[in-house]
Amino acid sequence: MHQDNFIPFEYTPKTEKEMLADSKEFLDLMKKRRTVRQISSKPLPDGLLENIILAAGTAPSGANKQPWFFAVVKDPALKKQIREQSEEYEIVNYREKYSEEWKRDIQFTGTDHVKEFIEKAPALIIVFKQRFGLENGSRTRHYYISESVGIAMGMLFTAIHNAGLVTVPYTPMPRAFLGDLLERGEHESAVLVLPVGYPEEDAVVPAKTTKSLEEIMKIY
């Protein structure tokens, strides 16, 4: 088990009391996370997105291949282009492609084909998953890609919230145009667009319920 590359694990012990208090504090913080669709154009402090993305980059991944890439779009012309292309697709999606059931299911969110948040938010984080790696021009295998990127995205959401910012996970359909526009290689495909910023002062969110512990957990 022990190999040359192993280093001591840095562990900060907590008392049981501290563990309970810290986990409750974290739970209270997470309860306040919401998807916010009204994002202000207020600029972000320098270095904030970098910390947030570095936090997501600490995620575990299959064979530590870290099969993710985070494109940060701040350029107004690029944001406009992404908004326009997304809306063009969404108009057709809402008219012809989305099922009645889907439209009924998302009605409570107030979501429609208008994607103002893409252009207004000071930055978009576009998450890409890498089907394979590229090292010195040759392909390397990636493993458990969806699982790894999903975990990194969870950590990204948490870091955004912890920093005092909000986001709305947006999944343009189709999404391939994002890789083309940002000139990402054929090994990468866009997973999620996250407009990030401060909430508008008058921002509202739909009321929602969260499943109870009994519904999501059973001790065996």
Ligand SMILES: Cc1cc2nc3c(=O)[nH]c(=O)nc-3n(C[C@H](O)[C@H](O)[C@H](O)COP(=O)(O)O)c2cc1C
């Ligand atoms: C993978 C994923 C895709 C989503 N896509 C959209 C979207 O395209 N537009 C939108 O307004 N909300 C989108 N949402 C946000 C969900 O509607 C929201 O997370 C859900 O209603 C729960 O609300 P909360 O995030 O405020 O807890 C998405 C969420 C996830 C996890």
